Amino acid sequence: MTFDVAAVREKNRQRRLARLLVVLAPLATWVWVRHVVRGDPISPGLPNLGPDAILWVPGLGIVLVLALVLILPMKGNGKSPHTIYLPEQIDVSFADVKGLGSVSREVQHTLEVFLNHKRFREEMGGNPRRGVLFEGPPGTGKTHVAKALAAEAGVPFLYVSSTAFQSMWYGATARKIRSYFRDLRKIAREHGGAIGFIEEIDAIALKRGAMEGSTARIEAAGSTIERSAMSSGTGGVVNELLIQMQSFDEPTRRVRFKNWFIRLANGYLPAHRQIKAATPGFANVLLIGATNRADALDPALLRPGRFDRILHFGLPNQMDRMELVEYFMSSRSYVDGLDAPNRIKATAARTMGYSPAALEGLFDEALLVALRDGRREFTENDLHQAQMEVEIGLPNPTLYTPEDRETVATHEAGHATIAYLVGKNRRLEVLSIVKRKDSLGLLSHRDVDERHGNTRSEMVASLQIALGGMVAEEEFLLESGTGPSGDLKAATTTACMMVGVYGLGESLASFLAVPDSPLAPSLVARVLDNPGAKAEVESILAGAKTQTSDLVRDHRYLVEALRDALLEREELIGDEILEVLRLAETKALKSGRVVVHLSEDGADLVEPGKDIDLFKAQAPREQPT
Structure with missing residues (x-):
């Protein structure tokens, strides 16, 4: 099938060739007559300006330069910048x-x-x-x-x-x-x-209307005048x-000239002889x-x-990210096995919220990490390292005092323990006490599956995870310091959203129903300024902290294991976190520090020498890998 675009292009090409032939034919005829018929060939060269050219050529050059200096900027101001x-x-x-x-x-x-x-x-x-x-x-x-x-x-x-x-x-x-x-x-x-x-x-x-919204009020003689602050050209x-x-479809210059000539001619023609004006193509x-x-x-x-x-154009979902990961990896060097379907799916799962450009940049950063180590192919660890550098920042090792080092390790171990115990379908990815940007330590955890909403219990669990570091400090160090400030900010914001937006408090009224204005306080400020809403926020945070304290006391052995591992290795990634936790569970089971319920036939649910998969009382559930 011939496309209309191609047909028009071919028609215009033939028209340009015909126009070129019409222009060149007289010139070619004149050259042929002069060269062949008259025997007077054309000799190239500069024209003879005469002996007095030196008197008027410099002046003409100055005039031309001045004209260019004045005219070119004016032409440039109206030229399309495409x-x-x-x-x-x-x-x-x-x-x-x-x-x-x-x-x-x-x-x-x-x-x-x-x-x-x-x-x-x-x-x-x-x-x-x-x-x-x-x-x-x-x-x-x-x-x-x-x-x-x-x-x-x-x-x-x-x-x-x-x-x-x-x-x-x-x-x-x-x-x-x-x-x-x-x-x-x-x-x-x-x-x-x-x-x-x-x-x-x-x-x-x-x-x-938005541009004109900036106005200046002038009050004089009992009258008020409002003037727009927008410039008249905006x-x-x-x-x-x-x-x-x-x-x-605005008519071209040729069509306008043709219609001008037709109107001129129609002024002298009777009504039944009028020429029809041309319409623009x-x-x-x-x-x-x-x-x-x-x-x-x-x-x-x-x-x-x-x-x-x-x-x-929204952010890609997990299936779209899998397609993007496969495409970006096809043009980059990587070790064998990274293109396996389960690896591609895992990479797509942990890059939720990434745009295509951010995802492509992540693979470029992974190649840079490999290049720093003198390798020409990136590995999965390079991809993890690049993701941490992009999302959190470059590592900035700091010489901690023994007390600060133990405090940071305890704090992060508290976060990870609570995330392991209450984080429903969440993957623990990175646990670190290496300083990055303004953070002395970090816990990175994500949903196993892509989620687009949360239940009340999941939001309460996020509060507990945020408060886990503070509670661990109080439980092991007997007091908390300045470290949890960021956690308290995040927890307060979540609790305010529960009360003021999602209707998960005592009231169903939404603070979003109040129209926003440039000078209006933020949503969190509005919730906390309301005495009843603030009391609900305080109650939610207090309840979450009480539950978190109970979990930390019942699972001290998990916090201790993660704390000691961080003090030794500084950073745990992925399965390394789970290995530490499962080893601590096994040791606690053998030492009698936890209670394991028996099945109906009286057999232990956990056999000696195997990883713990299920506790029906205080013991945590299995984490997805």
Whole structure:
């Protein structure tokens, strides 16, 4: 099937060849007549300016230089700042678009309509999409998909950052926008289509009401005058963008001149002899805007006819991340076995919340870790190390005093023990007392499966985990210090959300129902300012601390084991944490420090020499690996 875009491109190519022939034919005829018929060949060389040229050539040169100095900046202020990429310059295709699911299919469907726009308009009677808005968090592939779309379409790609439109001169920004759309229409008619891409379009398309919201109040003689703090040119930029997005089929200069001549002729012709004015041809233009602030855009931009479709680029789910992990690993060096399905699934599971760009950067960091050690392939440990450096920061070994070292180890061991005991379907990943950024130690733990919500018991468990370090200090060191400050902040925020947002307290009233304003306090401040809500927060935190204290007292042997392991090794990763905990459980069982219930036939649930999998009383449950 011949695409409409290809047909238009071939027609324009033949027209350009014919135009070139018409221009060159008279010149070629004149050269042939002079060289062959008259025998007077053309001799190249500089023209003879005469003996007095030295008197007037320098003056003419100065005048030309001054003219260029004055005119070029003015021309530059109104010139479109876009960069044109031809299809052969773009090294991205739809084969490189991974982890987008339905968004990728919708983009390909848009491409099909773009390539067959004439059939869609004339045979089916539809209006092709002229504008598509890509919105979503940074790094989710908006620019990547736009480039792939342009490469697959085989048409020029006009890329521009919205900040490049902005100018210090009044009216220059609007002129640049007009110039950009004029070039977009011109190139689309020449090549059968063109794709324009405006990066971070919110910089020039914010809500006009929001921009005008900054006002100055002047009170005098009993009257009040409110003046907008917005410059007179700012709203005009949005207006210009709105106008241009509805003027894709604006007539060309040739059509305007032809219609001027027709109107002139029609002035002398009777009504039944009037010449019909020419109509502008269809400009096959697709404008793509990218933003991570779609809610801040002017509503007039988002209506059909301007941005006909809004596509949301969200963070990839676990299945999408598995596809991305496999794709990124295919072009990088790694040790054998890392591409096994279970390894890929594990990597995808522990990178929940990563954007495609962040995930790609993680593999590059893993290669850098391997390169620092003189290796050319990264391992799974390199991937773990890179993830810690990206998320937490580079290790910054600190010389602790013996007391501080024991305090930090006890604190982190308390967190890990409570996470092991109450963390439902959570994986313990890293336990460390190595200083990183502002943290003296850390516990990293994640959900085994991707979750999109939490129950009340799970939120209470998160409070207990946050308070585990503080309780461990009080239990083993008899007092707590400044270390738990960050934990208390996190626990207070969670408790406030339970009371003020999720209806998990005594009241079902939501503090989110109160409209936000720029000067309004935060949600946590509003909850804590309410005496009844604050009392509920205090009650939830106190109950969580009491439960945590009971767990730490009943499982001192686990805290001690992790504390001693941290003092010896400083950092435990993944299965190393579970090995320490299970060994401590086995020793405690053999020494009689824990109570194990018997099964109905009187046999022990735990056989000697095997890891403990189940306790029905105080003993913890099995952790997923």
